[in-house]
Amino acid sequence: MRLFRARIGLRTRLVLAFLLVAAVSAATTATLTYREARTAILKQAQDTAVASFRERVQELSLRLPVEPAPLQEQLRALARQGKPHPWVVFAEYGSMRVSSGIAPESTVITPELRRAALAHPRGGFQRIDKNGEPWLAVAMPAVFRAGQAVRPTGLVLYAVMPLADEEATVRAMVVAARDGAVPGLAVALVPALLAARSVLRPVRDLRKAAQNMGSGRLDTRIPVRGGDELAGLARTFNESARELERTVGELREAEARARRFASDVSHELRTPLAGMLAVTEVLDEDAARLAPDTAAAVRLISAETGKLAVLVEDLMEISRFDAKAAELNTDEVDVARTIHKTLTSRHWTDPAQVSTELPDGIRARLDPRRFDVVVANLVGNALRHGSAPVVVRLRTEPYGGGELGTHGAARLVTEVTDSGPGIPEDVLPHIFERFYKADAARSRSAGSGLGLAITLENVRLHGGTIRAANGPAGGAVFTVEIPLPREEATA
Amino acid sequence: MRRPGTAAGRALAVCAAVTAALTGCGVQETDVIEVGGPATVSVSPVPDQRVLLFFLSPEGRLAPVSRQGRTDADLKAGMGPVDGSKVMTMLFAGPGAGEREAGLRTALPQLEQGVEVESSRGSVAITLSLDVRSLGETALRQVVCTAAYLDGGDGSAQVLVIGNDDETLPSTHC
Numbered sequence: 001m002r003l004f005r006a007r008i009g010l011r012t013r014l015v016l017a018f019l020l021v022a023a024v025s026a027a028t029t030a031t032l033t034y035r036e037a038r039t040a041i042l043k044q045a046q047d048t049a050v051a052s053f054r055e056r057v058q059e060l061s062l063r064l065p066v067e068p069a070p071l072q073e074q075l076r077a078l079a080r081q082g083k084p085h086p087w088v089v090f091a092e093y094g095s096m097r098v099s100s101g102i103a104p105e106s107t108v109i110t111p112e113l114r115r116a117a118l119a120h121p122r123g124g125f126q127r128i129d130k131n132g133e134p135w136l137a138v139a140m141p142a143v144f145r146a147g148q149a150v151r152p153t154g155l156v157l158y159a160v161m162p163l164a165d166e167e168a169t170v171r172a173m174v175v176a177a178r179d180g181a182v183p184g185l186a187v188a189l190v191p192a193l194l195a196a197r198s199v200l201r202p203v204r205d206l207r208k209a210a211q212n213m214g215s216g217r218l219d220t221r222i223p224v225r226g227g228d229e230l231a232g233l234a235r236t237f238n239e240s241a242r243e244l245e246r247t248v249g250e251l252r253e254a255e256a257r258a259r260r261f262a263s264d265v266s267h268e269l270r271t272p273l274a275g276m277l278a279v280t281e282v283l284d285e286d287a288a289r290l291a292p293d294t295a296a297a298v299r300l301i302s303a304e305t306g307k308l309a310v311l312v313e314d315l316m317e318i319s320r321f322d323a324k325a326a327e328l329n330t331d332e333v334d335v336a337r338t339i340h341k342t343l344t345s346r347h348w349t350d351p352a353q354v355s356t357e358l359p360d361g362i363r364a365r366l367d368p369r370r371f372d373v374v375v376a377n378l379v380g381n382a383l384r385h386g387s388a389p390v391v392v393r394l395r396t397e398p399y400g401g402g403e404l405g406t407h408g409a410a411r412l413v414t415e416v417t418d419s420g421p422g423i424p425e426d427v428l429p430h431i432f433e434r435f436y437k438a439d440a441a442r443s444r445s446a447g448s449g450l451g452l453a454i455t456l457e458n459v460r461l462h463g464g465t466i467r468a469a470n471g472p473a474g475g476a477v478f479t480v481e482i483p484l485p486r487e488e489a490t491a
Numbered sequence: 492m493r494r495p496g497t498a499a500g501r502a503l504a505v506c507a508a509v510t511a512a513l514t515g516c517g518v519q520e521t522d523v524i525e526v527g528g529p530a531t532v533s534v535s536p537v538p539d540q541r542v543l544l545f546f547l548s549p550e551g552r553l554a555p556v557s558r559q560g561r562t563d564a565d566l567k568a569g570m571g572p573v574d575g576s577k578v579m580t581m582l583f584a585g586p587g588a589g590e591r592e593a594g595l596r597t598a599l600p601q602l603e604q605g606v607e608v609e610s611s612r613g614s615v616a617i618t619l620s621l622d623v624r625s626l627g628e629t630a631l632r633q634v635v636c637t638a639a640y641l642d643g644g645d646g647s648a649q650v651l652v653i654g655n656d657d658e659t660l661p662s663t664h665c
Binding site for chain 2: 038042046047050051053054057058060061062063064065066067093094095096110112113116118120121122123124125126127128129134139140141142143144145146147148149150151152153154155157163166167170171174
């Protein structure tokens with residue numbers, strides 16, 4: 001899920017970056033073009049209006065003071081000559097207000113424009129926004145030649161025209177810019193996705209390869225495409241993988257050699273040991289007739305030979321586990337009966353020594369031989385290192401510790417508890433290691449030193465777990481848990 | 492995933508803001524922009540036939556008034572320009588009915604006696620029968636400008652205004 005989100009994240013980021021660049025450049029170009037074009041359009045309209053208005057006004061012939069009636073006639077003539085758009089002409093003289101239209105005074109003309117036209121006899125204009133509509137007001141003071149000088153007549157003419165056409169043109173440009181930018185962005189999406197793909201495909205390959213490596217396929221390699229940074233990364237990955245494969249191969253080989261050696265040694269020892277055991281049996285029988293010193297020596301040899309035989313058997317067993325040659329031959333068994341059989345065959349039938357709490361009717365799929373080894377090793381271990389009485393308990397438990405439901409997965413729990421002093425805390429973590437001696441002084445114990453290691457391997461072969469702990473009363477508690485298939489969960 | 496998202500969003504918002512600030516869609520208002528000179532109109536009667544008097548507009552600016560002086564017939568008869576003291580008397584008489592209707596007014600007081608005008612080349616002396624120091628600035632400008640165009644003057648003459656107690660104001664021109 002996180003990998004998925006991370007992949008989307010990188011792609012999204014790349015695409016966003018692309019789109020951002022495209023949007024910024026499109027917006028900048030559109031903005032600059034728009035501004036220039038708008039300025040040009042408005043400038044042309046304004047300049048045309050001012051120039052043509054001045055030209056028309058200069059054709060006027062007045063009397064001073066200005067008389068309203070003839071002036072109005074002249075204004076009407078002027079209004080018909082509007083350029084670039086029809087205009088309404090207003091005249092202001094003293095307190096007189098005359099126009100070519102109906103209203104004598106314009107609502108568009110601002111006080112600033114009036115003041116400017118009266119203060120400086122120069123043509124001027126102002127763009128005004130009136131109720132959201134743009135208007136152009138041109139002010140043209142009328143002057144006349146008097147002798148040497150040119151004097152203001154006091155008459156100011158105003159032309160007022162809507163800039164609706166220019167506004168429409170400008171708006172059309174905005175629409176055009178937008179209509180151009182949106183498909184542009186859509187087009188930019190294609191290279192963005194392609195670029196994202198070209199980056200993401202090697203990344204995806206790398207991730208898959210790393211996953212393969214993690215799951216043990218050390219021969220995984222990535223195809224190297226091109227010569228960019230990602231190709232460099234793939235090359236480095238391949239080199240590292242090759243080196244790792246070589247090192248791991250060497251290690252595995254060395255380990256296999258060591259295991260093979262142990263296995264070979266125990267095999268080689270078995271045949272002479274078998275002969276020796278046969279000889280010691282004969283010697284044991286005759287020991288009674290030998291001199292006491294010789295008899296003691298013979299018995300010692302016999303006992304040690306027996307231990308050596310056990311050790312060799314255990315070594316061979318553990319070698320089989322190491323070589324993954326151990327097989328599980330499962331059978332549907334009654335667990336309580338299996339445990340009873342184990343105890344009986346080892347002559348652990350005295351309740352003062354070994355007591356049991358084995359409910360009837362628990363059936364499971366187990367390898368009877370291996371389960372026998374597990375129980376025998378645990379009970380034997382408890383008797384050797386702990387002290388009697390040893391209790392063997394059997395039960396089934398649902399996973400999670402709740403009530404045993406009809407559909408819940410369950411496990412078979414076998415518990416072996418002794419009444420000894422328990423296992424020291426510092427020993428507990430190592431108790432299942434091979435040849436681990438809990439007590440350095442007691443180096444020569446009856447066991448081979450492989451018993452618990454073999455037990456652990458057998459439980460693992462069943463898919464179960466084993467753990468060692470100290471009970472509340474002080475004795476060591478070994479707990480074996482083996483999962484039960486669902487249909488067998490009902491006890 | 493979330494961080495770059497907001498970063499991109501922020502960038503887009505900034506872009507939009509910049510774009511909006513740069514353009515401001517549509518047509519914007521402006522201040523008054525002056526382009527070129529005024530419009531020169533022709534004023535009748537023609538310069539030879541008119542008498543220019545300067546009154547005041549409602550805003551207090553000088554407003555020239557052009558009255559008929561000589562007619563075509565007068566010109567043909569070889570009549571000179573209208574007498575200067577007569578013109579000054581017309582000025583002090585104030586705007587006529589039509590002129591008042593157009594909002595024109597005067598800042599000059601009524602005059603009891605006539606005005607003496609002495610004009611020579613490039614200068615005009617006006618003698619008034621009142622205390623000239625009591626005249627306001629606009630009133631004085633009315634007198635000076637009207638005087639500058641007396642006797643067919645071209646408006647560039649130096650004007651001396653002299654009061655009833657021989658008080659003489661510094662010579663000025665219109």
